[in-house]
Amino acid sequence: xxxxxxxxxxxxxxxxxxxxxxxxxxxxxxxxxxxxxxxxxxxxxxxxxxxxxxxxxxxxxxxxxxxxxxxxxxxxxxxxxxxxxxxxxxxxxxxxxxxxxxxxxxxxxxxxxxxxxxxxxxxxxxxxxxxxxxxxxxxxxxxxxxxxxxxxxxxxxxxxxxxxxxxxxxxxxxxxxxxxxxxxxxxxxxxxxxxxxxxxxxxxxxxxxxxxxxxxxxxxxxxxxxxxxxxxxxxxxxxxxxxxxxxxxxxxxxxxxxxxxxxxxxxxxxxxxxxxxxxxxxxxxxxxxxxxxxxxxxxxxxxxxxxxxxxxxxxxxxxxxxxxxxxxxxxxxxxxxxxxxxxxxxxxxxxxxxxxxxxxxxxxxxxxxxxxxxxxxxxxxxxxxxxxxxxxxxxxxxxxxxxxxxxxxxxxxxxxxxxxxxxxxxxxxxxxxxxxxxxxxxxxxxxxxxxxxx
Amino acid sequence: xxxxxxxxxxxxxxxxxxxxxxxxxxxxxxxxxxxxxxxxxxxxxxxxxxxxxxxxxxxxxxxxxxxxxxxxxxxxxxxxxxxxxxxxxxxxxxxxxxxxxxxxxxxxxxxxxxxxxxxxxxxxxxxxxxxxxxxxxxxxxxxxxxxxxxxxxxxxxxxxxxxxxxxx
Numbered sequence: 001x002x003x004x005x006x007x008x009x010x011x012x013x014x015x016x017x018x019x020x021x022x023x024x025x026x027x028x029x030x031x032x033x034x035x036x037x038x039x040x041x042x043x044x045x046x047x048x049x050x051x052x053x054x055x056x057x058x059x060x061x062x063x064x065x066x067x068x069x070x071x072x073x074x075x076x077x078x079x080x081x082x083x084x085x086x087x088x089x090x091x092x093x094x095x096x097x098x099x100x101x102x103x104x105x106x107x108x109x110x111x112x113x114x115x116x117x118x119x120x121x122x123x124x125x126x127x128x129x130x131x132x133x134x135x136x137x138x139x140x141x142x143x144x145x146x147x148x149x150x151x152x153x154x155x156x157x158x159x160x161x162x163x164x165x166x167x168x169x170x171x172x173x174x175x176x177x178x179x180x181x182x183x184x185x186x187x188x189x190x191x192x193x194x195x196x197x198x199x200x201x202x203x204x205x206x207x208x209x210x211x212x213x214x215x216x217x218x219x220x221x222x223x224x225x226x227x228x229x230x231x232x233x234x235x236x237x238x239x240x241x242x243x244x245x246x247x248x249x250x251x252x253x254x255x256x257x258x259x260x261x262x263x264x265x266x267x268x269x270x271x272x273x274x275x276x277x278x279x280x281x282x283x284x285x286x287x288x289x290x291x292x293x294x295x296x297x298x299x300x301x302x303x304x305x306x307x308x309x310x311x312x313x314x315x316x317x318x319x320x321x322x323x324x325x326x327x328x329x330x331x332x333x334x335x336x337x338x339x340x341x342x343x344x345x346x347x348x349x350x351x352x353x354x355x356x357x358x359x360x361x362x363x364x365x366x367x368x369x370x371x372x373x374x375x376x377x378x379x380x381x382x383x384x385x386x387x388x389x390x391x392x393x394x395x396x397x398x399x400x401x402x403x404x405x406x407x408x409x410x411x412x413x414x415x416x417x418x419x420x421x422x423x424x425x426x427x428x429x430x431x432x433x434x435x436x437x438x439x440x441x442x443x444x445x446x447x448x449x450x451x452x453x454x
Numbered sequence: 455x456x457x458x459x460x461x462x463x464x465x466x467x468x469x470x471x472x473x474x475x476x477x478x479x480x481x482x483x484x485x486x487x488x489x490x491x492x493x494x495x496x497x498x499x500x501x502x503x504x505x506x507x508x509x510x511x512x513x514x515x516x517x518x519x520x521x522x523x524x525x526x527x528x529x530x531x532x533x534x535x536x537x538x539x540x541x542x543x544x545x546x547x548x549x550x551x552x553x554x555x556x557x558x559x560x561x562x563x564x565x566x567x568x569x570x571x572x573x574x575x576x577x578x579x580x581x582x583x584x585x586x587x588x589x590x591x592x593x594x595x596x597x598x599x600x601x602x603x604x605x606x607x608x609x610x611x612x613x614x615x616x617x618x619x620x621x622x
Contacts, residue, residue, distance in 0.1 A: 307588050311470065380495055384466040388587030390580075404503055433500040437540055440502050 002089050003253035003363045005392050009083040012072040013046065014039040017420030021412065026387045028406050029396045029423065030447060031414030036421030037396040040414075041366040044257040044394075045282065046070060047082060050099060050106055051182060052255045060106050067101035072420065076101055079109055088253070089246045090229050092116035097182070111183045115246070118226050123176070123183055128203065130172040130222045137169055137225070140198050144169075144225060147200055174203055174222035184251040188224065190241030200225050201241045256363035260284065260353065262372065268349050269341035271327035278360060284353040291356065292320040292328035302359045305352065308385070312378050313348065347373045354382055364392045371399035380405060400444030408432055408443060413453055426452060458490040459618055460517040462504075464524050467590040468559055469493045472523070474594040484599075484612075489619050492517070499524055499534050504541040512546060519618040520550040523611070525558045551614035555607045559590070565605050566598040 009020040015036040029037045049060035064070045071078050083096040096112040114120040118136045122129040137144065144166055188201040203222040226243050259282050267285035276293070277286045294301055301309075301318060309318050317333040332339040332348065350373040357365055365386070371379055383405050386393045397403070403411070408429035415422050426432055436446055446452050461472045472493040479485040494511075497503045504522075511517045522542075526534045531554045542550050555561060560575035569578060579585035602608040 304586065304588050311466075381466045384495075385588065388465070388467065404497055404501065407498065433537070436502060437500055437537070440505070442501065442503050 002249045003256075004087040005084060005253075005364055006087065007085040008043075009081075009085075010043055011081040012075075012078045013043055013080050013082075014070055014072070015416060015421040016040075016043070017072050019421065019423060021423050022425070023392060023394070024410065025390070025392055026406070026410050027392075027394045027412055028402065028410045029394065029412045029414050030398075030403060030452075033398075035414040035416045036423075037414045038261075038368050039421065040423065041259055041261070041368050041394060041396060043082075044364060044366050045259045046080075048254055048257045050108075051097070051184060052251055058105075066104065067106060071101075086250075086253075088250050089242070091118075091226075091246060093246070093250065095183075095250065108182055113183050113247075115226060115243075119224060119243075121183060121186075121224075126175055128174045128176045128222065130169075130174065130203065130224055132169050132225060134170055136227075137166065140225070140227075141166065143198055144200070147198075169223060169225065172222045176203070184247055184254070186244075186247055188241055188244050190244070197228060198225055199228050199241045199243070201243055253363035255279075256361075258357050258360070258362035258365045260357055260365070260367045262368065263346075263350055263353055265346050265349060268353070269329070269344070271323050271325075271329040271341075273327055279362065280353060280357040280360060284349070287349070287353050287356060288320065288328045288330060290360070291318075291330060291352065292322075295320045304359050304385070305355045308351065308355055308381060312351065312381055318348075318352070347375060347378060350374060351378055351382065355385065358385060358389045358391065362391055364394065365389070366394040368396050370395045370397055371402055376401055400442075400448060403444040403447055404442050408452075411443075411452065424453060457486075457488065457519070457619065458492075458517045459519050459521065459615075460511050461491065461493040462496040462507075462520060462522045463493060464496065464498050465587075466495055467587045468523065469495050470591045471559060471594060474591040475597070478594055478597075479615075482599075485615065485619060496522065500537040500541070502541050504538070505543050508546055508550075509543050512543075518549060520546065521611070521614055521618060522550065522552045523555070523559070524552070525555045527557075531556065549618075551618055553607060553611045553614055560585075562597060562602055562605065562608060563593045565608075566593075566596055566601055568601070 004025075005023055007020060007022045010016045011018050016039060021040075029040060031037050046060070046064075053060055061067060061070060068074050068076055071080055079098040079100045081096070081098040083094060085092075085094050087093070092115070094112070094114040094116075096110075098109045098111075099106055100109045101107070109124075111123045112120065118133050120129075120131040120133075122131070148166070186203065188203055190199060190201045201224050203224060224243055226246075228242050256279065258279055260280060261282050264283035264285050267283060268287050272286065272288040274292065275286070275289050277289050280286065280290060291301060300306065305318070309316060313334075315335045319331050319333075320328050321331045322328050329341055330344060330349070330352070332344050354367065354370075357367075367386075370382065374382065379399075379401060383402065386395070395402070408426050411426060412423045413426070415424070432446075432452070436443065443452070461469075461476070463469045463472055470493075476485065476491045476493070480487050485491070494507075496507055508520060511520075520542075522538055524534055524538060534554050535552045538552050539547070557571070557575050560579055561571055564571050564575045564578055569582070571578065576585065576587070
């Protein structure tokens with residue numbers, strides 16, 4: 001997985017005034033009703049809709065009605081902000097965005113993308129500031145000089161740029177009006193180089209060669225240099241420079257944020273027209289399509305699902321079939337007895353939904369109230385599958401059973417304070433474990449009758 | 455009283471793995487077919503639910519010996535073991551054995567396949583074969599018991615398995 005979200009800082013979103021949450025690969029949020037657990041899950045949906053949703057017209061707030069309903073205490077004048085500290089393509093990346101409402105429409109007010117010890121891109125309005133780390137430039141001065149010299153003709157003759165001096169790389173400002181919608185869509189032109197350690201790209205010149213001669217000089221121009229390195233498992237776009245690849249993988253990661261809330265059982269059990277899909281819908285209503293596509297491709301469901309079905313529903317086979325009109329639906333055979341959707345257990349649908357979401361390998365999987373519809377044995381299985389999935393998982397739960405199935409280190413305790421929702425990790429889990437052992441009480445008992453935080 | 459052994463593991467796939475392993479050990483004569491053996495999940499080290507779980511398994515389901523298997527995850531083996539032992543019901547202490555893996559059960563697979571363990575075994579397997587945890591039981595037929603005799607965790611498991619199954 002080329003993307004790992006390590007920490008997220010949210011400001012002014014719903015019940016979060018200002019919180020920073022360190023995420024592990026497996027996270028379980030607990031807390032009373034209305035403490036803000038679901039708001040945390042929803043934030044990932046908001047971010048996805050606001051940054052990468054391709055639907056036109058662009059209306060990312062439609063399900064929340066308006067900005068008023070997503071901003072802290074309905075204070076429309078406040079910006080909503082996020083800072084994600086993550087690993088992308090092996091780089092430590094910090095990506096910050098602030099959103100505001102302009103004439104009722106969500107707009108990006110500013111963006112900042114920092115690649116540790118190397119490069120920072122800051123965008124405010126139409127201006128993009130490119131800042132290179134001086135130590136990084138110094139360490140690679142000889143290589144950069146060589147590359148700039150080698151390609152001066154390309155730069156000056158073909159793209160009509162002025163000669164680039166190394167010292168000018170520390171701080172550059174580029175006017176990027178209408179060039180892109182946000183940093184994740186930034187398009188770059190990599191200079192044709194053979195340097196293995198670093199890559200040089202130009203911002204705003206990617207179409208220069210197609211421009212009429214007289215207009216070339218008017219194009220925006222900025223140079224970005226980053227080291228070449230690839231994390232294992234990253235999407236390796238050979239035709240793409242490392243920064244474009246990093247931005248593409250960050251965009252793909254946000255696109256891959258998967259939020260699962262309360263399944264719409266009626267919708268899941270209704271036959272669906274065939275369609276291509278690679279992310280499970282929040283209410284699970286495209287599960288029929290996901291399963292049917294797998295069945296069409298390989299004549300069987302993925303091993304992960306087959307194994308779970310054998311373990312949790314012995315003597316049961318699951319597949320998909322089509323109606324006379326070509327719509328697809330789930331079919332179950334229990335000891336030879338054919339069961340159509342109205343006769344299939346809700347729990348089976350829920351399990352299929354969660355396993356399908358894992359199998360689609362999302363960059364982050366957030367599931368609200370994981371315990372709904374699940375028997376303890378199935379819950380244990382699903383929790384173990386989620387933990388072993390390798391994906392960053394965020395669960396919310398009200399279930400003492402779940403609290404006892406996970407480690408104290410996994411828990412994030414949600415509380416609503418006058419300063420908004422807080423999500424707190426247990427500070428000294430080892431000490432608490434000893435205390436619980438001494439008292440001979442469980443984690444859930446300590447949560448329900450006492451205070452896990454203290 | 456009939457012999458019945460319960461193997462408790464930390465996660466569902468470990469439970470499935472030991473269920474398969476017991477079948478193979480019985481098939482190959484390492485373990486008597488007369489001993490009823492099952493495997494289940496427990497909540498992990500230092501979880502007082504273990505005591506209730508074992509009481510139910512003994513009192514209502516008739517299990518009269520237990521092996522508890524857990525990962526050390528880099529912690530001292532003895533510390534992890536003692537954190538489990540404190541939650542074993544006093545009347546079952548003599549009927550319970552604890553086996554701690556230095557890393558995790560996947561170390562048996564690496565050893566059997568002749569793979570050098572220089573990082574987390576499951577990560578090595580993932581990078582080499584695209585291993586996923588739900589495939590753990592699929593590796594039971596690939597375990598090489600001769601090679602595994604060099605592994606402390608395997609030696610401990612077999613020794614404790616014999617101790618439990620020959621005890622009655």
